[in-house]
Amino acid sequence: MSKESANSFDSRRWPGCRSAVGCNALVVATGVRPRRLPGTEGLRGVHHLRTLDDALALKKRLRPGGRLLVVGAGFIGAEAAATARSLGLAVTLVEAAPVPMAHAVGEEVSRALARAHRRHGVALRTGVTVDEVLGHDCEFTGLRLNDGSEIAAPDVVVGIGSHANTEWLRGSGLLLDNGLVCDEFSSAAPRVHGVGDVARWHNPLFGVPMRVERRTNAAEQGLAVARNLLAPAARQPFAPVPYFWSDQYGMKIQAYGHLPGHEETAVVEGGLRSDRFLVAYRRGGRIAGVVAVNMPPKTLRPWRAAIAAHHEAGKYHSPGGEEC
Numbered sequence: 001m002s003k004e005s006a007n008s009f010d011s012r013r014w015p016g017c018r019s020a021v022g023c024n025a026l027v028v029a030t031g032v033r034p035r036r037l038p039g040t041e042g043l044r045g046v047h048h049l050r051t052l053d054d055a056l057a058l059k060k061r062l063r064p065g066g067r068l069l070v071v072g073a074g075f076i077g078a079e080a081a082a083t084a085r086s087l088g089l090a091v092t093l094v095e096a097a098p099v100p101m102a103h104a105v106g107e108e109v110s111r112a113l114a115r116a117h118r119r120h121g122v123a124l125r126t127g128v129t130v131d132e133v134l135g136h137d138c139e140f141t142g143l144r145l146n147d148g149s150e151i152a153a154p155d156v157v158v159g160i161g162s163h164a165n166t167e168w169l170r171g172s173g174l175l176l177d178n179g180l181v182c183d184e185f186s187s188a189a190p191r192v193h194g195v196g197d198v199a200r201w202h203n204p205l206f207g208v209p210m211r212v213e214r215r216t217n218a219a220e221q222g223l224a225v226a227r228n229l230l231a232p233a234a235r236q237p238f239a240p241v242p243y244f245w246s247d248q249y250g251m252k253i254q255a256y257g258h259l260p261g262h263e264e265t266a267v268v269e270g271g272l273r274s275d276r277f278l279v280a281y282r283r284g285g286r287i288a289g290v291v292a293v294n295m296p297p298k299t300l301r302p303w304r305a306a307i308a309a310h311h312e313a314g315k316y317h318s319p320g321g322e323e324c
């Protein structure tokens, strides 16, 4: 995505702007769209999930005893695979990385999630990419992978990431780089703010820019921007502890914090071979985040507080006080 230098915003410079709409401030909340798998254009049976209609179209095609291919073992792919298995479909999950979701949760937890997929009967194919999309008469029929193998199925869910919807801002002078680049106040330029999936803002709690694709974050950032717009003299930086959850095979996976770039992990409750554990992540001597599976809120709350308070990692004692 292009980087454009900008300090100021002027709607008259927008190439597509035919009529002027006056405003005191602009909030950019145009979200993201799914990355498409090349070669899938115009084929029935190819599903990119973003809207309710996308989900309903997929639901109609999932029949017990059927087959489903899933490309990409991120949240969307992993949840689609788990749901399809629970409905009685044979599922093959194809992932380019050696383990699923490693970029999000690190290798140890990724391996635990890979074991869960396999235990529930998913054919998990990691370290392979799609060489060719196969189709006949406008119907998807399968995939050829880069190891030469072919997998046949009438449907494929493509969950290979997203593009930020920022094309409409090209030429505006705003800085675009994997989203709308914003400072710690979610501000991209005087009186221009980014909110939700599209915003890559500097989170001062972790000292890094981040773009968080979560509904909870979009809502909180929207509230924070609105407050700052209404009371500019008392404006506050947006410094949340990012949170996500994912439901897969009866496992409630929850994570707090910013996990990429962590230096060390420690299992502080349960075990990675069980369906109940809590893993803490350390970066720069601080607790950067936790991932928990099937843990009650009362266990997670003190960890969230410790991340927000920038607690030192110490020996990974539970922030609640008990030694783990």
Ligand SMILES: Cc1cc2nc3c(=O)[nH]c(=O)nc-3n(C[C@H](O)[C@H](O)[C@H](O)COP(=O)(O)OP(=O)(O)OC[C@H]3O[C@@H](n4cnc5c(N)ncnc54)[C@H](O)[C@@H]3O)c2cc1C
Binding pocket: 029, 030, 031, 032, 049, 050, 051, 076, 165, 168, 195, 196, 197, 198, 212, 213, 214, 215, 216, 217, 218, 245
């Ligand atoms: C399959 C799936 C499952 C998910 N599950 C979860 C979950 O369990 N928990 C969770 O927290 N999050 C989940 N998410 C993420 C969540 O949906 C997003 O984080 C949230 O929708 C972001 O809100 P937003 O307002 O930033 O963007 P969106 O909800 O994407 O809204 C952006 C809107 O802007 C419109 N738009 C785009 N370009 C323009 C333009 N140029 N002009 C005018 N309008 C435009 C779009 O059409 C869209 O309506 C999931 C996402 C997907 C795809």
